[in-house]
Amino acid sequence: MNAALLIDSSYFIAAFLFIYGLKRMSSPLTARSGIIVAGWGMVLAVLASFLYTLDVNDAAKPHLTTNIALALIALALGLGWAWRSGKKVAMTEMPQMVALYNGMGGGAAAAIAAIELIGYKTHGTVALSLAVLGGLIGAVALSGSLIAWAKLDGRINGTLRFGALQLVNGSLLLILLAIGGYIIWHGGAVAWPLFAVFFALALFYGVMMTMPIGGADMPVVISLYNAFTGLAVGFEGYVLNNPALMIAGMVVGSAGSLLTLLMAKAMNRSVANVLFSNFGAASDEAEGDIAGSQKPIDAGDAGINMRYASKVIIAPGYGLAVAQAQHKLFELVKLLQDADVEVKFAIHPVAGRMPGHMNVLLAEAGVPYDIIFDMEDINDEFKEADVAIVIGANDTVNPAARTNKSSPIYGMPVLNVDMAKQVYVVKRGQGKGYSGVENALFYADNTQMVYGDAQKVIVNMIQAIKSLGGGH
Incomplete structure (x- = not known):
């Protein structure tokens, strides 16, 4: 079978398993099997990626790429860490683990964007725009998820709030959008220090966006960063012309976005209110006196x-x-x-x-x-x-x-x-x-x-x- 056809077939099956697995996760009765089905889809997608090492024009002469050894090492490290942490994590630490996994997905998407941008591999305005946007969202999801993990794990106590906080965060976002627009305008042909500044500011913005948020809002924050990670992965999938990444990313992104909106609704608040308000900072006087005793x-x-x-x-x-x-x-x-x-x-x-x-x-x-x-x-x-x-x-x-x-x-x-x-x-x-x-x-x-x-x-x-x- 032609290597290209084999790759496309594998990605199609993987995409089907992702969607079918997510459907089964919608019910507690079938959630476990849904996770397993989606997991097999990911295994197939990872294995299919190694088929790129085959020369599509001459499938009879396989050759290893220069990065195949690094890919295998990264895969072994990732599998080992996930297996060990998944086995030993306590139920009380499950939110921390989810936050970390969200962050790793966002970080991976940001890394793909950095390689594509710094190496001038991206062609076309649409692909370049999605690479920049995916890199921004992925970097924010990485640093934001790490802060969420630290808050949930008790390593960071309290929140960071000051009068000009929203002005600072708004200015950071505008600077990031300006740099991203400049990169797109010049077709990605800019000096690498500008990319370094872009990703450093994106990481810093993720920290500044998450630090003010109180612990009571962490479920919404974790869901939001899950959506961010999915969107970033989907965008980078388009840049790489990888259907499995595109479909998996968009499914996760849309599901995470919907869940975030539903959870915010359950708190009678908007997502913007969660991100930008000082919820829980009200004084006892504002709540009024409570009659009776415990x-x-x-x-x-x-x-x-x-x-x-x-x-x-x-x-x-x-x-x-x-x-x-x-x-x-x-x-x-x-x-x-x-x-x-x-x-x-x-x-x-x-x-x-x-x-x-x-x-x-x-x-x-x-x-x-x-x-x-x-x-x-x-x-x-x-x-x-x-x-x-x-x-x-x-x-x-x-x-x-x-x-x-x-x-x-x-x-x-x-x-x-x-x-x-x-x-x-x-x-x-x-x-x-x-x-x-x-x-x-x-x-x-x-x-x-x-x-x-x-x-x-x-x-x-x-x-x-x-x-x-x-x-x-």
């Missing part, structure tokens, strides 16, 4: 009350992942189900530190998909629940978002936890959430606080229920 209860008493309830709805959050309590929580759920208690999970779109974080966490523990519900599918059921238990969630269950117009989170759709007959909140202490907003739910008449590490609290609940003689 009322503690023993974990065992709370567990016994759930044992005699008819319906319990669980609202998990990042604290569940931090405590690594998902397996014990499922043990508690099974005890309650053995006692004929109806148990359901309510998942907010931005619960955790990345899109779908809670779904992945519960799936790891073996929680059946048919008792896990998205917010819009279960919110009306809270008023029918005898008990709602909040584990490690905060802003996503704050009723002030519905009632307090002075609250920074006003208008954000939240779980209707406060409408349950009895609410238990499992929390380490009396601190505020990641957004810095006080939670009115914790002071409600029907809410009691179960203070302590989530895993220890749930263990005490399990012991209390077993002491009644029910369950096994």
Whole structure:
């Protein structure tokens, strides 16, 4: 078979596997197989790239390119690092891993752009423009994702905010666009130091764009940089005339863009508001005084009350992942189900530190998909629940978002936890959430606080229920 035909056929099959795999990822029931299918598509695309080492005009005389050894070394290093990190990463560190992988994809796209531009390999205004744009977006995704990783991992605490921040960032973007336009105008035939300045400023812009963003917005930021990476890869695929890169990049870019918009909508905010506002910086006075007090209860008493309830709805959050309590929580759920208690999970779109974080966490523990519900599918059921238990969630269950117009989170759709007959909140202490907003739910008449590490609290609940003689 002609090498060119073999390459095109491989890329066509790889593209089909990408799209089919993404389709299967849309449902928790088929997500795992979708990842595997898309993974095989990537394996095929990588193997097909090595077919370029065949002389298309004389396929009988294969020859190695000068970069084949470096490509194999890079492939081995990448596979080794991904395999090792993927195997050992804790569920609490999954958002950090996703941020790093996003950054590596963006960095790869930026590297392709740099090689094409500095080597004057790009021909045509369209290809040159996409190389410049892909390089800019890829570099921003790289540095921005690294900052997001550092924030999520606790290596960078706080945010960088000052009066002229938006002016500085706006000026940086204009300078980058001006340099990019200059490169395109001159057909890429400019001195290499200008390319160095362009990519250095793009990396710096990614840092400056991400540093002001608070931790509560990290799920949206990670999704946004995922979209950036996809777009950059798609643009560079066009530059290289590589269909697999184009299709994979555009699929990831469009999916990431849609997810970003949906998550911003779930927070009742625009993407621009996430990127450029000082969310969570509001003063306590702006939120207003909250009546009532936090009322503690023993974990065992709370567990016994759930044992005699008819319906319990669980609202998990990042604290569940931090405590690594998902397996014990499922043990508690099974005890309650053995006692004929109806148990359901309510998942907010931005619960955790990345899109779908809670779904992945519960799936790891073996929680059946048919008792896990998205917010819009279960919110009306809270008023029918005898008990709602909040584990490690905060802003996503704050009723002030519905009632307090002075609250920074006003208008954000939240779980209707406060409408349950009895609410238990499992929390380490009396601190505020990641957004810095006080939670009115914790002071409600029907809410009691179960203070302590989530895993220890749930263990005490399990012991209390077993002491009644029910369950096994």
